Amino acid sequence: MAGLSLRNPVMTASGTFGYGLEFEDFVPMSKLGGIIVKGTTLLPREGNDYPRMAETASGMLNCVGLQNKGVNYFAEHIYPQLRDMDTNVIVNVSGSSPENYAECAAIIDGLDKIPAIELNISCPNVKDGGMAFGVTCEGAASVVKAVRRAYHKTLIVKLSPNVTNIADIARAVEAEGADCVSLINTLMGMSIDIEKRCPRLSIGTGGLSGPAIKPVAVRMVNQVAKAVRVPIIGLGGIMTTEDAIEFMMAGASAIEVGTANFIDPAVSGKIADGINHWLDAHSINDVNEIVGIINQ
Amino acid sequence: MRFFKMKQIKDFTVVSNNRLDERNVLLRLSPIDGQMPAIKPGQFVQVQSPAKDNTFLRLPISINNVEDGQLWLMVQMIGDGTKALGALREGDRINLVLPLGNGFSTDKAKGKILLVGGGVGIAPLLYAGKKLKDQGAEPVFLLGARTASGVLERDLFEQIGRVLITTEDGSLGERGFVTQHSALQQEKFDKIMVCGPKPMMMAVARYAKSSDTDCEVSLENMMACGLGACLCCVEKTVKGNVCVCTEGPVFNINQLTWQI
Known part of the structure; x- marks a missing residue:
């Protein structure tokens, strides 16, 4: 898919699986198509203040704010621990200007065991950049254009659902050379502590994830599948094998498991096995036969 | 490839569920496969509540004790998730991720160790005190509650070491907060370990700092x-x-x- 060799369509979503190392007790990495590691920026970021999380009906809000030690720390200290991992290790890249997105991507371009990056133009929890780029066609195109010049391997662009028409954004990033799009990032939300009369999250708002957002995500995957030719990675509230199949039928060639990892740290491996069992049970030899089947 | 798994997802059976007071229960759990992981005092588990429809995430709960192949969890029933745990019955199954976190540095502790707990925060101190006693240290417990009935597991603490108590209404031990207990003025401790509400932990930390005593908070x-x-x-x-x-x-x- 998009120049990537995937053992199966199951990946893990950025920010929900650490660097994979945190989950080695639970899932053999060789079971997964890939893992997408934490949002990485050119310079270190401390992230937002606590509290960063609020549980909601069938989901959760977070406002972590891209806490990470910066791309140079990643390249020097974390990459050596990941380079022999038996799966595709993909780095999620964020930034505050097209230039520093590109600079960060260029450093990762030099890491030979990282076959792809996922460009995060959709983080709702940072003031500078992040989602600001992902909510207009011009903004999204400007980042992808700059990164495309600096980055020569598979470029995945992660789209925000907090837009009027996600298909337009998908077309804009495809036109600038994105090899693949992943969607959806979290939906912006808010939760209020009525006794304290204040928001539950330190910055007021946060990104909603979990099964609460799945129907929105499936709809958007289907919308984008009809709008672009590049492959799609679907995510948003996938908890089970059946959820994953649903995304694939909507048009996703691969999927990412996110918040579900918090509840069952072994779930990504179970979904990878589950898809195979489902295909066998339905006498389907090639998983691609079901991709976008509802559009045919 | 790692051959030794540190953290596990494991099913347990409820051996017993005892009501400690109007808000708290003690669950004694036994691993279905009979294999209890190695657990350090102060570590915790992530519990999948049976109230799955109303609670999405797992609940972090500290480990009260490990004894006779059983894991003890003290649960304060406040929300839907913890209330469902409080309603578990003997023979019910429950899924845990464990052991999590670093734990108290009991293995290095020597001398007279003060373990301060407030409310349900006393939970991890029982196992910590046991470990300290086993290795020759002297655990002294300082337990605080609003009223006498809120001093949980008092008899079990007394089997391990000296127990000092404060209650806000004076119904048991000295009247006031843990930091007002007379022992803090009269005795010197080699180390303090604390678990409870944040204001209480901060007050104890202030005492530790002023008395130049090493102090750990959970x-x-x-x-x-x-x-x-x-x-x-x-x-x-x-x-x-x-x-x-x-x-x-x-x-x-x-x-x-x-x-x-």
Whole structure:
């Protein structure tokens, strides 16, 4: 898919699986198509203040704010621990200007065991950049254009659902050379502590994830599948094998498991096995036969 | 490839569920496969509540004791998730991720150790006290509650070491907060370990600092994953924001940025 060799369509979503190392007790990495590691920026970021999380009906809000030690720390200290991992290790890249997105991507371009990056133009929890780029066609195109010049391997662009028409954004990033799009990032939300009369999250708002957002995500995957030719990675509230199949039928060639990892740290491996069992049970030899089947 | 698994997802059977007072129960659990993982005092588990429809995430709960192949969890029933745990019956199954977090540094502790607990925060101190006693240290417990009935597991603490008590209404022990107990003025401790509400822990940390005593506190920041992946439960430390679930829940007070 998009120049990537995937053992199966199951990946893990950025920010929900650490660097994979945190989950080695639970899932053999060789079971997964890939893992997408934490949002990485050119310079270190401390992230937002606590509290960063609020549980909601069938989901959760977070406002972590891209806490990470910066791309140079990643390249020097974390990459050596990941380079022999038996799966595709993909780095999620964020930034505050097209230039520093590109600079960060260029450093990762030099890491030979990282076959792809996922460009995060959709983080709702940072003031500078992040989602600001992902909510207009011009903004999204400007980042992808700059990164495309600096980055020569598979470029995945992660789209925000907090837009009027996600298909337009998908077309804009495809036109600038994105090899693949992943969607959806979290939906912006808010939760209020009525006794304290204040928001539950330190910055007021946060990104909603979990099964609460799945129907929105499936709809958007289907919308984008009809709008672009590049492959799609679907995510948003996938908890089970059946959820994953649903995304694939909507048009996703691969999927990412996110918040579900918090509840069952072994779930990504179970979904990878589950898809195979489902295909066998339905006498389907090639998983691609079901991709976008509802559009045919 | 790692051959030794540290953290596990494991099914347990409820051996008993005892009501401790109007808000708290003690669950005794036994691993279905009979294999109890190695657990350090101060570590915690992530429990899948039976109230799955109303509680999405797992609930982090500290380990009260490990004894005779059983794991003890003290549960304060406050929300839907903990109330459903409180309603579990003998023979019910429950799924845990464990053991999580760093735990108290009981293995290195020597001399007279003060273990301070407030309310349900006393839970991890029982196992910590047992370990301290086993290795020749002298645990002294200082337990605080609003009223006498809130001093949980008093008899079990008394089997391990000396127990000092404060209640806000004076119905048991000395009247007032734990930091007002006379022993703090009269005795010197080699180390203090604390678990309870944050204002209480801060007050004890202030005492520890002023009396130049080494002090560890167990934090309970809200968590999602419990594995160091989501970065939701962070606490500001001298090293920046760190995950309470993996770098903690136990911190030496000199690692924190509390204004004390």
